Each structure stands twice: as structure tokens, then as C-alpha cells.
Amino acid sequence: MERVIQFLERHLLPVAEVIAEQRHLQALRDGVVSTVPLLLIGSFFLICAFPPISFLAMLVDPYVSALLTVVNATFGIMGLVASFSIAYALASSYAIDSLSSGLLSVSAFILASPFTKEGHIDSGLMGSKGLFVAMIIGLLVVEVQRFMIKKNIIIKMPEGVPLSVGRSFAVLLPGVVILVSIFIINVMLARIGGGSIPEVINRVVTAPLLHLGGTLPAVLIAVFAIQLLWFFGIHGQALVGTGIMAPIWLAFTQQNAVAKIAGEAVPNIICQQFIDAFILIGGSGTTLALAVLLFTTVKSNQLKALGKMSILPGFFNINEPITFGMPIVMNPIMMIPFIMAPLFCVITTFVFMASGIVDKPYVLAPWTTPAFVSGFLVTGDWKGAALQVLNFVIAGIIYYPFLKIWDENKVKEEQEQMNAQLSRGNKTTF
């Protein structure tokens, strides 16, 4: 066991470093996550438009379509916004002029998305249907720019023309290359009847990726990885949750909101809220139950103090006092429930939503929203809060026996310390 732990520790940190430092992954993460504030504001209006209490719903009924304009301007343009912010983030990491990269990427994104027959922007492609298009175009735009700058591809001006004239053309050149290439691809795709760029990307990249990312095993693997990293003291949620899964989970979040607006059934169980509201109850490891147990049942002084310190942050889903203070990090006893509890919660949440007993989430709430409130908010269904209570209780049952063992260890440790002090004290007095 110890060997396995040592082996993993030695090999996990370098992998974590690579994932965190990989600039394309980082740009995708930063770019997509930068849309979250907009989604949160949109969510506020989404709740106002569809309040979960029927009396309120009647009151707002005449204003629903007005309220939904805000949802359209936030959730609805997630892909468009990401096309800017992804290119912006990647260009910043290369120290290329990030504003011009971002703007060029928006232009390329719009050019790649075919207009409607009436000549309007197709709003359907500006949301999550455009998200993966935005990701690919955003990265490509910056890479083309960087390549051309690196290879020093510029238009040579005859002598006598001021140098700055040549430079002003050089700035335009990557933009021309990118937009002309997209234009040519558009024309060619239309010729062979292969659809549009978003259609091709969505068929080849998005559909398989979302299909895989939306399955129960994928979430179990992601949550397992998050927990394992935390066991080694590495912020797994930031690294795997936000770092790798966020584009997929947020795309599902967006699809759910859009379906709700359209009056359709909310399609996805797995989404950002699935993790934030139902799994991370109290923080990674579903530790709110553990914080409450620490606060109420332990005998060791050290753990009692920890209980007092960890319970309030726990309600806001912050649990570093527990992970590092108990500690759970590098503690093979507490590792077992720390990994098991959230995995069980994934399964119960999935089962209750798949069977239709609890509504699927469509509102995005900040991840710091206290448990039992957030379950109701994100689903608009009181059973969402009940499911959180159930997950909380399950986590408590899983943690309890391991907490008892650890508590006994700590009590013994404290007694030994006290005895050692007493005997030392005796020696000095006599």
C-alpha cells in the first residue's frame, strides 16, 4: 500500500504539472470559464422567468419573454464569447497582441457559421452548438498568427517605402490568411454538399466528445481522479473539474437552459450543476457531512477544534481545513471514504434524475451556494434539495466508521502526549 502511494505521488505531480501548464488546455479552460459570470447572470433571469413557486410563476407570466431576452444575451452567446476569450487567453500566453487575436477569432467564428436564408446571424450557432467551433477556431487563429510571426512571413516592400508601411501590412496578413482559408473551406463544403463548418465540427468532434463526457462512467472516472489528486494534496477540482471537464459540463449546462427557454424537456443529467450542487456538498469529497460529524461526535480535542473551524466554510463548500487539517491528504484511513462518498453520490444523483423522480438542473448557481439551497435553486424542484439531504446522509454514513477510527487514534495520541508531559512534570518537581 505504502509503495503504491509513493509510486503514485512521484508520478502524479509531474502529470498534474503538464496538464496545468499545457497552454492550449489552459486557454480552453480560461476561455470557457470566462463565460461563467454571464451564465450566472443569465441564470438569475432564468429563475425569475420560471420561478419554482406556482404563485410567482403566475405573477411573472406576462413578462417571461422580456426576461428571457437576458437569458438569450448570456447563455445564448456562450460560443461567440468563448471564440473571443479563448483566442485572447492563448495569445496572452504567447505574448501576442491578444486583443487583435480575440477580435480576429470572433470574425473567423462568424464567417464559419452560415447565416440564415434571410441573411441573419444564426443565433442557434452562437450558443453551445458553437462552443466547440469557437474552441477550434480560437486556437487555430492564434497558432496561424504565431507561425507567421515566427517565420517572419511579411510582405517585402520595395526600397523607398517607409518601413512602417510594411509593418502595417504584416499585422493584417495573418488575418487575411485565416479569413480567406475559412472562406475557401466554406465554398468547398458547399460544393460537395458537406454542410457547414459547425456541422462538420459538431459531427466529428462535439457529438462524440459530449456523448462520452455525458455518460455515468465518464463522471465516475472524473470524480475518482479529482479525489485521488486531492488525496495527494493537489487541487483535483481545479485541475480535472475545471481544467479538463468544464467545457463539456458547461456545454450541457447551456443546452439545459436553452431547452428550458424553448419549453422543451431538460435533456442532460450530467452538467456543471450536477457536480457543483450534488457531489461537492461541502467541497470535494462531499465533506459537509464529515464537518458536521466532526462538530458533533468526536472526542479528540484536536478534531473538536477542527470541527468548529470547518463547519462554516463547509456550508459554502470550502473544505481545505478538513483536507489539510484532519488531514485527509496522505491519510490512507480517511482516503477510503473520501473517494467512496462522492462516487456514491454520483450514482444516487444519476439514478434519481434518470428515473425522473428529481428534475434535471437547468439553472447555474455559484459553486459556493450552500447545499440544500442550491439543490432547489438549480432544479427548481424541492426534491432537488431532498436529494442533497440524501447525499449528505449517505456521505455521513460512509465517513462515520472511518472517522471513529481516526478519532480513537487521535485520542490515544493526545493521552500519550499528556502522560509524557505529566511524567516529565513529575521528574522536575520531585
Place this chain on the structure above:
Amino acid sequence: MNILLVCASGMSTGLLVNKMRMEGEKRNILNLTIFACSVDEIEKYISHYDIVLVAPQIRYKEKYIYALASSKDKGYAFIDGGHYGRVDGNKILDQAFNLMKNEQHF
């Protein structure tokens, strides 16, 4: 002294800010500024602070923090996991002062 605390989202280091301020008041330290931010925001703030203390759970970002801190000529250190878990303002303030002292030698 100006101390910048950094973690993944600035939340858990936020717990520490008050503890360290209280400890600073207890020791009668004037001009103590402590601020917590996320690792993504560190570039924005680092110039205004003397030293950077980093939460242990983002030690996979060390290369990035090292490069940034040395380019700005700031000292940085990782906070001990045990101190971090106990939100031990006393020990972590000690660490900040030691780091500051070491910086001034060079």
C-alpha cells in the same frame, strides 16, 4: 509588509486572511496588508505585494509561480499543509516574516 496569498480560487486563502490580520494586530504590527487571490489573478496583483505565500494544493503550478515571482523579484513560498489546514495565522505569519528576512539578505 504586504502579503499576497494565492490558492485555486482565492476562497480557502480567504479564510486565512482574517486569521493573519488578527495575529498581526495581536503583535502590534502596523502596515500589514494581506490579500487573497486566485492563481489566475496573481499577475494582476503581484506587483503591489512584497511576498507571495502559496496554498499547498496548487503546488503543481510551482513552475509558473516561480517564473512570475522571479521576474518581478518577489519572494514566494508554499504554506505547510498542516499549518494551512489549521488556518494557523500565527505560524504562517512567522513564515511570511522569515521569507521577508531572507529576501532582504540578497
